Amino acid sequence: MNLDLSKINELDFSNIHNWPLPARIFVIVLVAVAVAFLGYWFDIKDQQANLQKVERKEQELKSEFETKAAKAANLEAYKQQLEEMRQSFGTMLRQLPNKTEVAELLVDVSQTGLASGLEFELFKPENEIPRDFYAELPISIRVRGSYHEFGNFVSGVAALPRIVTIHDIGIAPSKDGQESQGQLIMELTAKTYRYLDEDEEEAGK
Secondary structure (H helix, E strand, O other): OOOOHHHHHHOOOOOHHHOOHHHHHHHHHHHHHHHHHHHHHHHHHHHHHHHHHHHHHHHHHHHHHHHHHHHHHOHHHHHHHHHHHHHHHHHHHHOOOOHHHHHHHHHHHHHHHHHOOOEEEEEEEOOOEEOOOEEEEEEEEEEEEOHHHHHHHHHHHHOOOOOEEEEEEEEEEOOOOHHHHOOEEEEEEEEEEEEOOHHHHHHHO
């Protein structure tokens, strides 16, 4: 098929059916290409964009499904871990005294110091500090003794069945000259904790 492009201008567009066969084939091909291009531009292009969007959504849903399937497969293990956490939390909670047991705990701390051979110069419970579900009770303590007695006291407090923590420890020589006899002054803050009952929690909120 040969088409003399120089004769295109001589063709009568109102009488296409009388054109030479090569010219008609060329026009048909040209129109087909134009229709295909316009179809792609106005339709297929949008469909491809939608297809890519759907494919991404499919991948997201697949990942979400795999995650949920893994959680479902491990559901019993999660339940067991939760129960263990509840039991552990309950054990810790039972180590916090209630309001009526705080005084007894303060006596235990004091008796631990005396049993360690310390001489108390200050034992002052401060105001309670409410927290989420418990209250913190700081105790300012100043005692006289030796390093060995201080160590016994801290170890004894740590061994109490209730939770007591030691903070801000400071040790200095005795100002009355007794450091030569091994006498030192230790100042610290001991903190004990008690759980709040429901009425106290509501009042705090």
